[in-house]
Amino acid sequence: MKIHSLIKLLRLLALTAFPVIAQETEQTPVLIHAERVFDGKTIRTNTSVLVIGGIIAQIDSPEAFKSIKAKVIDLGDATLLPGFIELHAHLGFHHIPADTVLKHGITTIRDVGGPLHQPYGGDGSLRVLTSGPIITAPGGYPIPALGTENIAIAVATEQQARETVRSLIDGGAVMIKVALEPGGEAGAPWTEGHHHAGAKHHKAHPSKKTWPLLPENIVKAIVDEAHKQGRKVTAHLGEAQGAKIALDAGVDEWAHLPCAVIPDALLKKAVQQRVTTITTLDTLSKCPGIVHNAQSLAALGGNLLYGAEIAHPDIPWGIDAQELIAMMHTTDMQPLEVLRSATSKSGRYLNSPLLGTLQPGAPADLIAVKGDPTHDLKILEYPDLVMSGGHCILNNFERSACMP
Template identity: 40%
Template sequence: MKVSGTGAMADQRTSLLKILTTLGTLACASAVIVLSLTPGAGSTNTPSRYFIRADLLFTGTALVKGQVAVAVEDGKVVAAGRLRIPSGARVLRFQNATILPGLIDLHVHDSPQLLLRDGVTTTRNLGEPVARLRPPYAADGYPRIVAAGPIITVPGGYPTGRLPELAAPVASASEAVATVDMLAAKGAALIKIGLETGRDGSLPTLSSEEVRAIVSEAHRLNRLVTAHVLEGKGLAIALAGGVDEIAHMPCLGVTPAQIAELAKRRIPVVGTLHVERLSGRCPDGVANARAFIRQGGTLLYGTDLPNVPPRLDLTELSLMRQAGMTPTQVLIGSTKLAGQQLGIAKLGTLAVGAPADILVVKGDPTRVLSALAHPLLVIARGKAVN
């Protein structure tokens, strides 16, 4: 769609919706436009295949320039790159725009529709009541949700005081292992443990032996273990217990040696830098993230929503930049590397066979991340989001 002049972006969106409405049907209840495409006369395309064409394509790892496109069929990416589009094919064309994988928020406690409209096509819920726990799922109009269920902790430990419904307290290593088994059976895609000790170190936590037992059982069941950690004392237990990931950037009483050890072991950290700043409890979050990244650490996108507004968190992305990441590194940490934490093949990329979670934005987000604030099209599991 070629547009120019004042109001070009609004005109482009309006034109797109007209095309999508012509091609498919608008499901008002779910606010999703279902593409039901038919090939042109003489086309060899299958009926459900369509193409998205733009100037730039970010694959999840690198930027491709030129006449680039993504082909989608049956909810999957079937081709991406400098494609030759067959005559008669259904094509959505964008000028001065970038196609990229849908974004992934690795730390939420809610997944509102607004996230999907902003291009966040997958979320990971790191704390919810066991009654709501189920395997990874996706409802029309909402992001895909991957959940951990309640947080394994000890009696009186975080989060039993503030959020008891999100806690699964255990009193021994054997109880902890049984809880891992129960959560996995109910659909937990990963296991989260609570190791917050409090500013004064008075909160009880799991021991390193209990953490090792949890990690061992989770790995037997092909689950990762992420740890809620803010303080150096809890981080020491997480490191001794062999966790796979840290769910916040540790920010209180953390030593340079601990940050170096995190980076050396290649344990990724989900930043949540914005919510740490808002809380006023973590003055060293960005500084620790900067030291972590400087030593080769992997920082991933996560917001701790609903503790921040229920949208794509541009402030979080900006703080990742302030911590020393390039715009491309921030995008990789919000797409491909985030997808690797979820166990869904090729999620966060535009590789052949990847889920068709696709975002088209005005401009080039590998140069200016704020381009992500201007989505022209969001595709979730092959369906266009209104």
């Protein structure tokens, strides 16, 4: 195929799959060599990546590109990876600077709880998807801790629930979040945490459960309305009562590993119902149940995806290596499996199967680190190269590699 027809085809692909990133992109083909390439699934050597028009055009052995006229970037003893996907963040609500997050290796973020907006970014800026505010019971979590503005919507009837879901989706919600949190779990940041000022009074009575929960019929209405429009529903939950309502109502995802120990029967049911769990192990490191819940879900074959909860005070504004390490230690996942959970598996989960991969047609969201991150996950927190939609965001290699 001639190079200009290849560019045309790629732009068409980009416009269909990633409308945001295809507007103004660099047309000069860029060929990147690195000692190791993690393509979202596996580590490849003797592999180069061709970027055209903000999109991955081809990934192949260096010899395959001999006749291609391109600007060449040779990163040497480095590892090239897809930009990471953070599935649990509160960027908008806590005003975390998007550029800082992008420079630290996250190229796509999902805000679950915060101001509602249409998806944006990906063209040299952080790609941001959101659920908008969290649907909850009147007076339910997170209202006692954080109020309602931009963070919570209370519903009291099935009709209100359905209307709320429709208006959130109209406003750009890529998914819907509900809260099923009675409060009181020991070690939970929402019960005893320093940034949840309103939750302080629960410290004296950690076992006292006071926050009202959405009943099953209302959660069912939310799930039904969301599914009608192709949206998944995630639930904030921390203990068995919330988990039971979420499971009985058909919720698709747990936004955290539950803080309290969850009975095995419920964990089994979650896996049977193909519930996905976002890990947030680092944020919940003081919770007594997370190791048991993570181990059991993993052993049962459950789907655990990376999310660190950016905006939580313990979490860096970028890739959180501690989260990746905790995933390995609690579940026996291998380094490649945790890398997949933060890249290709998350892209597929977001219905964008090219996102989080390096394969033809994928957005050129790339990071590179000097060395081999499968031997040292910590280096991922400080990438040496970041590209978003083919635009160079950060470069610690030779100046000629690319100009931020």
